[in-house]
Each structure stands twice: as structure tokens, then as C-alpha cells.
Amino acid sequence: MKEKLWTKEFMIVSTINFIITLIFFLLMVTIASYAKTEYGASTSTAGLVSSIFIIGSLIGRLGAGRIISDVGTKKTLWAGLLFFAVTSILYFFAFNLSLLIVNRLLQGIAVGIASTANGTIIAQILPKTRKGEGIGYYSLSAILATAVGPFIGILLMKFENGFQWIFALNVMFSIVCLIIYVAVKIDVPINKSNITQEEKGSFLSKFIEPKAVPISLIALLIGFSYSGVMSFLSFYAEEINLVSAASYFFLIYAIVIIFSRPFTGKLMDTRGANIVAYPCLVIFAVGMFLFSQATAGWMLLVAAAFIGLGYGNFNSIAQTVAVKVTPPHRFGLATSTYFILYDIGLGVGPFLLGFFVPTTGYRPIFVSMIVIILCCVPLYHWLHGRKDKELLRAS
Template sequence: MTDANTKPALWTRNFTTCAAANFLLFFSFYQLLPILPMFIIEKFQTDNATAGIVISLYTIGALACRPFAGFLVDTLSRKPLYFWTFFAFTLCFIGYKALGLIPLLAVLRFMHGLCFGISTTASNTVAIDALPSSRRGEGIGYFGVSVNLAFATGPMTGMFLYEAFGDTIVFAISIILCIIGLVLVQTLKVAPKEKKPHAPLSLDRFFLTRAIPQFANFIFVGFAYGPVTNYIALYAKELGIGGSGWFYALIAAGLIINRLTTGRLIDRGYLIHLVGTGMTLNIVAYFLLAFSHSPATFFGAAFLIGTSLGLIFPGYQTMCVNLARHDQRGTANSTYLSGWDIGIGIGILAGGSMAEHFGMHQQVFFTCAIALVIADILYFTWTARHYLKYKLEG
């Protein structure tokens, strides 16, 4: 006899397999990040500016496909779409070594971003499909840990392998890990897409219009994080603080710790409070970072950024999914991810311009803190109320 209070299973075979494949995809990507500028400059004898443009095309490619990724995930059979875009993502690693002209590498980098954008949207949607609705927040939190673990270990591993053995071994390991991921994807049990009459094309098949407030808020969060991805090492140098690599490790630690607990609280009805707390903590973290004068405040800000994002990430994703119909989950995930991509891109571009104008990075992070204050006000006056009024699930 089954106990009426027994929770529905979370760690099903499909969910676990999808999380493992997602980790392998992100790890293969993250271990390439620290070595790619050096690889491009050495192989193509180019300058830092050109290498930076080529590298940024990955983000542009991922962003360009997000709205269409959601449409494809909701329209086509999810498993074949996931498998073949993951397969194309894997082939791109071979191209880095095979291509000999910088324009061709630029095209490849853009295509790599396209494949990444579609495959990650598909993986998120397949994982959410495998979750019981009563434990969706918890499951989204755990699924996000697969990305956080890759973020915490990938760049460090890639740099160690590059320094010890050169770039070839890094690309080879990325390919091998992706092949293992492909095998895992192939074992997923995903129900075939039901054949339904084609609905007329409309905006909400590409962008979840119900989630505009969440999308807008998430752009602000991404905007603040953009400069963190590119300029922390330079800021640490300005402050005379060494070991800036630990900054990212501490962000990942804060993220993982909170991810493991946030989901359960979301499922118990604390979604609005948790995201609000995360938004407010994020403001404190960036003000702390902007006025850092010692390693304690600098690295403390990193852990606090991770802690706040551990509340914000699963919270906003759960909101978007709960605002969508079942047949709009792909669109919900692509809308959520698009807000982050747009914010990151604007933050990186604006951060570089501001740093050049002001001559240092302190003002960049102070501006990020002010942007987050605006986002916090928007959240409590608009986004949270909108969610409570229009949510379909949760």
C-alpha cells in the first residue's frame, strides 16, 4: 500500500540521465573558455580584440536562436531535436582544430552558439517534462546544479590540461565527453510528439508574452553578471588582490549550496519570498564588490553573488514554466534563457565602455548595483504581483 503522503519520485531515470548529459555538455563548453583566447591568438597570429570578437559570436549565436529554439522544442519531437543539436554541438569542437582561416572560425563559433542555444533549451524542457508538478521547483534547482558543477570544475580543468599537455587534449576530452552525453541522450525515454492541427503562428509561440515581467527582471540580473564574467580579473588587479580564480569558485559554491535547498522551499509555496530575498541579496553583494578594499570583502561578495543567484535562477525559471501551458514549456525556457543572454551581452558591452570611460572597474560594479536596485523595485511592484495573478500552475 502506498502512503498518501509519499512524494512522487524526483530522481527518475529520465531526469537523472538528462542532468548527467547536461553536465557533460556544459563541462565540455566551460573547459574551453579559459584557453580559447590563447588558442586563437597563437594559431591565427591575431590580436586580443579580434579574438574577443570571435569568442563573443558564441553568445550572439545562442541569443539569436533562443526564440526559435522554444518554438522548435514545442513543435518538433524533443528527443531527436535534442540529440541532433547536441551532435552538431559536438562536431563544432573538431572544427576549431581543423579550420585554418579566422573568418571560418568566426562562422563556426556562431554556429556553436546556435547549437548550444537549441540543445540547452531542449535539455531543460525534457528535464522539466520528467518532473512531477508538485516537486518542479526542487527538480529545477537540482538540474541547475549540473550547470553549476560544470562552471566550478570546467575552466579549472581546461586550464590545467592546457598548461600540462597543450590545447589538443582539451578539445579531445570535450569531444569524448560530448559523445558520452550523446549516448545518454539516446537512452532517454521521451514520448513521441502528438500530431495536432498546426496552430497559426503567433508571437507567443516564440516568446512567452505572459512572462514579460520575469523576462525584463532577468535582463537586469544578467546585466549585472555580465561584467563579472569578463572583468573580475582586471578589477582584482586594480585592487591588488591575487587569486581571482577563486572568485568564480566561490560563486559556484554559493550557487550549489542554495540550489540544493531552494527548490524544496519553492514547492512549499515560498517562491515569491525566495526570489525577493535573492534579488535583495544580489544588491548587497554588488555594493560590497564595488566598495571592496580587501580580499575578505572581495571574495565575500563572490559567495554572496552565488548565494543570491541560487535563489534567483530556479525561482525565475519556475515562474516562467508556471505561467506557460504544457505545450509552451520550450517557449517558457527559451524566454527565461533569452533574458539572461541579453542581460549578459549588454552587461559585457556596457562594462567595457564604462571601464574605458572611467579608467577603472569600481564604477562598473557600482552601476550594476544601481541597476539591481531598479530590478528589485520592479520585482516587488510588478513582477511578483503579475505572477500571482496569471500563473497557470504551481
């Protein structure tokens, strides 16, 4: 008989993840416009207002793993959600551009702490034999939020005092997270006896889980490869005259992930990560090739399907691997390690690739990403794939 997956705790924690991610994307697509409209910020400064949130998130993730090890997952999530609610309210008191930037940084830290603790709780409460499937379902909450958040944000901007409505919704959702979190009853003890002398003596191991680093490095490269699609799609679509088709890109991407995630998660639990990871990397490369060569709307949308199937599922599998290779008492550090490196790939990618756009255009940049993705196949094998059978037997 299968162990139960859809518990009340699982559904509540997944809902919190959905809300946090929704607010993240809702503000990411609107806050730069707010900075320009309200404070007359330059384009570069408005970009800083938007992106400094990610820097804060990295800071929060870096500290969250250590906090979880010291005080436990549930208290850490409480702290993150309270901090998140406070910074949501402070948008109404950001009377100048400097205060807005500081609050964006602080809210990023809050989200980094809350989302890391949230992901760690999921790793702790999922049955050992269904971790791949469970994390696959859990990550779907973020996929849905990436589609819903920007839609709500753009819709509210059309209203009179639209930004005030956005900030009010931010506060309301943050309070909802606190209210529903009261219903979560999990008791994962802090097992400090498992902290070895090596961990006590190593400064780095207090913030980073070494066993999760190999698969997280692959996630960094994969995130870097995808970051150009995420950031440059609208500009690329204008260049190749496929703006109409591009408006459906992320919808197709999300639909493919939603329908494929449950199957890939189950497959990983029963057959190991390799049977999913290798095909996903190849499929992602094929999707990137179609994306780079698109000359018609159908090619762009087929590319969206391939990228969703490949990149979207590899991301979930890699996150599960990061947890599975780690002792339970360091799940928090493993989760934060994975997302720190993954977020670095997503965040640094557009900045670095943007330097080449004026001289090369978009197509050559996306072609070069195919090379990086294909290089990840032997790199994955060397860093994890050759040891995956041992991990499957151990589980």
C-alpha cells in the same frame, strides 16, 4: 508521499547539461589564446572568436522553441547533440581563422538548440509539485561545470599540443552525450491541438512565449548586473590588489549555491516564488555593495557568498517561474525565451560597461549595478510578484 524526483531520466539530462556547459566554459577561456597562437589573430579578433559563440547560442535558442513545438523535445535534442558533435569534430578542420569563426558560430547554434531542448525536457518530466526544487538541482549541474570547465581548459593548455587535447576532449564529451542520451526514455506528445488561432496568426508568438517575457526581463537586468563581476573580476582584483583572494571568488560562489539551491527550490514549491525572490534581490544588492567596496580579501569572499546566495538562487527561481506561468505545450518556447533575454543581459553587459571603465574605473560601475538590482525589486513585484499567490494556488 512525494513524487519521485531523482529518476534515471532526470540524472542523464542533468549530466548532458553538465557536459555541454563544461565544454562551453572550457573553450571560452582557451579559444582566444588558440586564435592568437595558431593564426596570429589580433586581440579584438581573438575576442570575436570567443564571443561569437554566444551569438550563435542566441540564434539557436530563438529557433529551438519553435522546433520543439513542431517536432517535439526529444527529436530536437537529438538534432542539437548531433550538430554539437559534428561541430566539435570540425575544430580539427578549421585550417584558417575564418573557418574557426564560422565553426564557433555553428557550435554556438548547436549548444543553443541542445541546451534549450534539455531544459525543456527537465520542465516536462519534473513533478508539478516539485518543479522549483527539481530545476534548482538541475541548474547545479551548470554551476559545477562553470568551475570545472575553465580548470580543465587551463590545465590542458600547459601540455604539449594542449589545444589538440582540448579539441579531442570536446569530441569525446560530445559523443558521450549522444551515447547516454540513448538511455533517456521520455514520451511527451506534440499537442498541436493546443496551438490557438492567436498563436497561428502571430509571428512573434511562434518564437517567443509572451507569458515568460515579464520574468525574463527581470532576468535580463539581473544578468546585466552580474556580467561585470563575471568579466571584470580579474582586472578589478589587480586594481585593488586582491588577486589572491579573487582566485577563490567563484569557488565560494559555487559552494554557496550548491548548498542553498535545494532549500530555496523546496521553499518556492511550498510557499511560492516571492518568499525567495525578494530576499534574493536584496542579498544580491548587499553582495554587490561589498564587492564594490572591497579593501580586504575577506570582504571579497563574503561578497562572493552573498552574490551566490542572491543572484545564484534568483536565477533558478526566475527560470522556474518562466515555466510555471506557461502552458505545458509551450514549455520549449518559455525556456528559450527566458535564456534568450538572460543571455542578452550577460552578453551585452561587459560590452556596454567596458566603455565606462577608462573614465570611471571599476568601483563606480559596480555601485551603479546596485541601483539596477534594487530597481528590480518593485519591477519584479509589478511584473510577477503581485500575481504569485494566484500561481501558487493554481499549482
